[in-house]
Amino acid sequence: MKARTLQKDKVNIITLGCSKNLVDSEVLSGQLKANEIDVVHENSKLDHNIVVVNTCGFIDKAKEESINTILDQVALKKKGKLDKVYVTGCLSERYRGDLETEIPEVDAWFGTFELPLILKQFDADYKTELVGERFLATPKHYAYMKISEGCNRTCSFCAIPLMRGQHVSRSIESLVAEAEGLVQKGVKEVMLIAQELTYYGLDLYKKRQLDVLLNKLADVKGLEWIRLHYAYPNKFPMEVLDVMRERDNICNYLDMPLQHASDNMLKAMRRQSTRAEMEDIIAAIRDKNPGICLRTTLITGFPGETRDDVEELKDFLVKQRFDRVGCFTYSHEENTSAYDLEDNIPADEKQRRAQEIMEVQQEISYEKNQEKIGNTYKVIIDKKEAGRYLGRTEFDSVEVDNEVVIQSDKKLPVGEFVNVKITKAYDYDLEGEVVSQ
Template sequence: MNKSDAERIASVFEDAGLNETKKESEADIVITVACSVRQSGINRIYGKIKEWQDIRAKRPLTTILSGCVLKSDRKKMNKFFDLIFEINDVSKLTDFLETNIASEQKFFQIHPKYDSTFQAYVPISTGCNNFCTYCAVPYTRGREVSRPMDEIITEVQRLIEKDYKEITLLGQNVNSYGNDLKDDTTFTDLIKKIDEIEGTYRVYFYSNHPKDMSDELIEILPKLDHFPHYIHLPLQSGSDKILKSMNRHYTQKQYLELAEKIKKNVPEVAITTDIIVGFPGETEEDFFKTKQIMEKVGFSMPFIAKYSSRPGTVAAKLEDNISKEEKEKRWRELTAIQKEILSRENKKLVGENLMVLIDSEKKDKYYGRTDNYKVVELPKKQTDPIGQFVNVEIIDSEAWILKGKI
């Protein structure tokens, strides 16, 4: 979502006649899009402030902060930034820049300056009603607002006409899309409609909330042509006590039943997840339950974060009683479990032919992802396949990467 926000900010700036530079040392204006969950992300901004102050001592530099900025962050950071604005007010940036561009444009209407020519993020909703206790989103982006379906379809259609190969539908709680719309549109209606668009492309969607994963969605997914059998299903913790304290609205049992239902209905589905270790009050026993659920589900990839208290959120009122060392230990334990699972699972893919979208290169290698989001490394050939789907034979595997040849 931060990337998508940045694309919209870039577009407003470009319309105002400014040019983008990838080098911070050349910039006259720098903007930071702050993270919604981890305080460590906010802390990193302070490091940047120091760098910018050094630049400012030598030449003018305008600094702007947006993204998930809580009132408490704003108070502390006001003096370091020329402007702090709420991301939903991105169109008003033009007022700050004193140009004549209409500032009544709304967030969704701003046509983003896509960062890639073959991969694009398309927000379908913004804000969230869930109030997970560790998260700033409901306070910074407000309640959930779904974007009208025809607007989304038009944006996706245009991207496909321009030969975009990978589209990611974004929302803080993507699968509750439509709950606030008056016409009963659901997320399933939306993806069915997108799937009807002809072309060679694939569509992902992030992030799902387990409580909003409907049977209808699970049943429709394997019937669609452009939606890989891939679901990101944030778990956060395997302990009911911690889940309650996080205000997640599901239990370990319910999550497991849901994962089983998905596996049963969606052939060869890849399930990825988010896990937070070291949440306040997480005992060894609670952590054990997270390990247990990891083994049981066999995630294709977990994104594991060490809890860092974000002042201004409800969880920040709880004592952050797990030491840094213990969080690190738990993080390493989960990573080791995952490494073992992936080493085992990836070996089964050796010898298979998989469709891979090549998205980057480094020295003499290309990198891309399979439909179920596994990274594949390929030796470079003379023809340039970046941005193309290629058929790859998997010849070797490691825990975090597959190796193949075109």
């Protein structure tokens, strides 16, 4: 018997992939804590004896990172530095049979909806009274909030329904209770996430209810910013914009992944929208809410994409002038409908096209940031780093958007809001100085 087995177990959770995975890890942490099991997230001290790897199986790069992380943990186990290695999440859900054969050293594999089974490995009980309770892995002033699970869309490139199933909304009451609990922990900003926010409520209430949910969440005292991620353009519920305009604590920000702008590609991707329809919805959104910050994500290198398609996408960006853009290269995923197509564009060419797209957006972002010089914005302080403070405006989400760099002799508490006048602007960042309230 190893000496370490006489010690109390300490569990380290490693989270890979998206913010939805992070929420799952936080829920697992909360359940373990409630069962009096010591748990940490991304532990650098290496004083734990059990690891749970929460994997991503979305695209090739994410799958590779997940497998390498599992192998790293298995190597530590072989050296006697770990007692147990467990794996959960999307990669495990999607490829469990193959992985069990390929990496037999892992002690147990779990899918995306098997939290109670994970807890059984620790002789722990799933506590239903703790639904919505989480042990936050983020700084305490912000948190992600998953309002639904799964997706009913049939985008040809996407494997998410294979791993997360069909759309299931959480009740408004449970989400309000969770938001109230988060505020009690010190959270001031919540980022609403789902595979598709705008589908929210159709299964539970037989109609889209995102606007109703937003109004209820905006009533939660102490919740200063509510941010919307992952909206879908088709049948976008415009009443959401009315709530955004009327409620001060809903950020003037909308993340709407569009994926492409060429009708040929949109049809092949099964996006249920044409370029003209997307342009109409963008115009209607901006007409209803002129100051809104629009973020989108795009895919390059989808099978059959031509140079004309790429040029059309660049033209679309120039004309629409999004505030924020992310760009991914196409990943050929088994069991998606696009897998039947020939993945005929080399990886380096996919990357070149993504670079072209981002160069167009870089110029747009620079011009938009230059327009902010001299303006004053409410900024939340995220951290202090290298003697300076880093914060965000309501138009910027965590990790993916602009940061505001602030030099200040006065202490600025992390998680507090300050008014910042912008003095300099770059492609993707701003500089500013604190001004009096």
